Amino acid sequence: MMKVIFSILLFLSGFIYAQKSIVDTLSEFNYSQLKGKFDDYYDNDKVSESKIIAQYYLQKANKEKNNLQIAEGYILIHFNEDFPTALKYIDSLEIITKNIKGSLYPTRTYLMKGNLYFKNDYLKKALDNYIIALQYAKDQKDQKQIAYANINIAYLNNYLGKYAEAAKIFRYYLYNPNNITNESQHNQIRVSLINCYIELNKLDSANILIKEGQTSAFTGKSKYSVNQYLYFSGYSNLKQKKYTIAINELAKTYNFFSSINDNNANYALYSLGKCYNGLNNKEKAVEYFIRLDSNIQKTNITFPELREVYTYLIDYYKEKNDKEKQLYYIDRFLKVDKKLDEQFQYLSTEMPKKYDTPNLLQEKEEIINDLKNRKIILYASIGFLLLILLLVLYLYYKAKKTAKEHRKIAQELIHSIEKRNFESTTDIKKEIPELSQISEHAETENIITKTAPEEVTQFILKELEIFENKQLFLKSGITLASLAKNIKTNTSYLSETINNHKGKNFTSYLNDLRIDYVLERLVKDKKFRSYKLPAIAEEIGYNNVQAFATAFKKKTGTTPSIYIKEIETQQ
Structure with missing residues (x-):
């Protein structure tokens, strides 16, 4: 017992000494070097060390009254804070950069805010901030910031299940970085493209990227990245019905992500439940789905596959004739479904209006400008657009007519039933x-x-x-x-x-x-x-x-x- 206590004290003293050692050496570095060290610690899940560097960075910038670096300090600090505190730092970022000239701000502020909302499952606000950021980037003609906005919106499309659209953006920037993405961003794009490929059942392409990512993660010694790729390896094996292999990989990733309170733990629980269901072990599947529901209640961060989880639990307890639990999971389903519906309805409505349509219009303008001396092609383009418009109008009026017919049928049904004596x-x-x-x-x-x-x-x-x-x-x-x-x-x-x-x-x-x-x-x-x-x-x-x-x-x-x-x- 004394040996264990001694080991703990030795660890704590070593940790305190490490903190002091970090602070003592930070004064030797410039802002760029401090940022590099922050990224290194943050990417390798060394939260305490990355916090110390972020705080020192902001302290140094405030002392030197360097607004641009103060802004960078706010960004670094917000990564390790809870949502309300992180949002305050981003609000401070908006204030401090108000008078900074150049194309970086306010685009970057809205991108950061959008990422924060996305991370905490406020998808409507995430989209709104990304759209604002994209507009500022376009106004400033900043290709790098335009790329960031497009990539972040692709993450939303990935979440919505628009995997083909998202994969198109991820694939482009993965293989055409053009000095736009750093190593961390490049890695995240690859991870997202893997998810798209698995969902699109392009498992060979996904597995190639998984192996590529695993090699990169092991070389960089990032535990987080290692477990990300291990999760997708497990998910790929799940899709291939290699359930035993998948369970072994997914269990390891769950242990890691749950130890750092990362939301990826919930995806691991979902996949483990699916594996056990594939093995026809309903009790074990239910165990993981119940644990997943417990996590969702704590964080209130949802994802579309939860609908499948709750219907599974409802059916399971229906078979068991457990009315109380059946009713409980029906209630949970309705609550989660309502939130998902609200977010999906907003995103599916606003994404085409605020993102897809402007992009299409911009493409149309570029085409017209490029082909202004080619009248035949120009007329063909206009004719094509008119056909689309006519098709939209036709579909609209057809839908209205169908709805009217449906209402008429419903009214006749109601009238006939009200006249009846309800005898049989x-x-x-x-x-x-x-x-x-x-x-x-x-x-x-x-x-x-x-x-x-x-x-x-x-x-x-x-x-x-x-x-x-x-x-x-x-x-x-x-x-x-x-x-x-x-x-x-x-x-x-x-x-x-x-x-x-x-x-x-x-x-x-x-x-x-x-x-x-x-x-x-x-x-x-x-x-x-x-x-x-x-x-x-x-x-x-x-x-x-x-x-x-x-x-x-x-x-x-x-x-x-x-x-x-x-x-x-x-x-």
């Missing part, structure tokens, strides 16, 4: 003659020739009447085989009876019962209407909202969202 679900079908008749006519073309004995047929019909009256069709997981087993007959007789007496196949029969039910209940039950579509789908027996929406559209000719909206409008 089969009445709804009669009030939708055109769609139902066409659908049923198509299905009855394949009616099976009657082979079941009459007494068997009558028995099945009575059981189906009970099935309908007791609304047993609302249970999830119903199949032809399971229903046949429940009513003690075989699938052939059951299928034949439904085809001959219901005029449709089993799938249509089940879907029609559920949709007829939901049509009435949505009109009558205000609380039911307030449910999210996934909850409504689950309530009436569907495993996912897509299956429900498809069945609803096929049966009625409109969508659940429009139908609910029309009910709310009329009531």
Whole structure:
């Protein structure tokens, strides 16, 4: 025990001495050398040492009243601070650089602020700051800052799942650095391109870059980079279903990233859960997904794959018949989904408007300038743009017309249901003659020739009447085989009876019962209407909202969202 205590004291005294030694030697270096040392410590996860250098850097700049270097000091210091403190330093950066001439500021301030927001999952603010930075860079014609803005926006596209668009930017600057990116930035671009390649299933290209990055990381002795590439090696093996190899690599990266409270730990947990699910070890997968959810609650930093995590947990506890945990993860899903939806909706709307469209317009202007003496090509370009405009207008009016038709169908459905006495679900079908008749006519073309004995047929019909009256069709997981087993007959007789007496196949029969039910209940039950579509789908027996929406559209000719909206409008 004394030996352990002595070792700890020796370590602490050595650490204190190291700090003092760093401070004593810093006065020997100029700003460029201090910046190089900061990068070296920061890239190698030596947080305390990098903090000391950043503080000394700012202290030296303040003493010399050098505003440009004071600004650099604020930037260095903010890297190791929590979000609120880091944001204050960036705000100070904006103030101190207000009167600095040249093309570096204010572009750099907005880039730094955008990066800070991105790191802390404020994607809307990140995009807004990147767009402002890009505009300043373009105004100043600073190609280096334009490149940084484009690269940072590519990171957002990567996050959004626009991997092809992001890969195009990353690939260009990876192989055409043009003195724009330093070693650290070059490494991050390579890491992001690897992610794009894996998601695009270009695993050979990804693995080449992984090996290249691992060689570079080992040479530079950066533990962080080593673990980044180890993670992507694990992720690549996951995609190739080499689960055992992937688990070994991902577990190591999780241990490292969790030890430094880095958000990459959450991606490692997600991938580990996927691996164990691939091995059909649901308990182990759930263990990692629960741990991931716990981390997300602490940081509130989300990523799109979380939707898959929560639906997995919901389905798992549904199978276990654990209502409490099922309800808990439904609530977690809804909260995370709401945040993701808000961010994705904003980014998917604003990215084309503020970034893609201006870029396209700029490209168009450059083309026109380059081809001003080539009238034929110029006219062709204008004609092409007009065609695009006409196509957009056509699609717009077509969408409006479709929406109007859907609303009309919904209104007719609501009107017919309100007039009805709600005596049976089969009445709804009669009030939708055109769609139902066409659908049923198509299905009855394949009616099976009657082979079941009459007494068997009558028995099945009575059981189906009970099935309908007791609304047993609302249970999830119903199949032809399971229903046949429940009513003690075989699938052939059951299928034949439904085809001959219901005029449709089993799938249509089940879907029609559920949709007829939901049509009435949505009109009558205000609380039911307030449910999210996934909850409504689950309530009436569907495993996912897509299956429900498809069945609803096929049966009625409109969508659940429009139908609910029309009910709310009329009531």
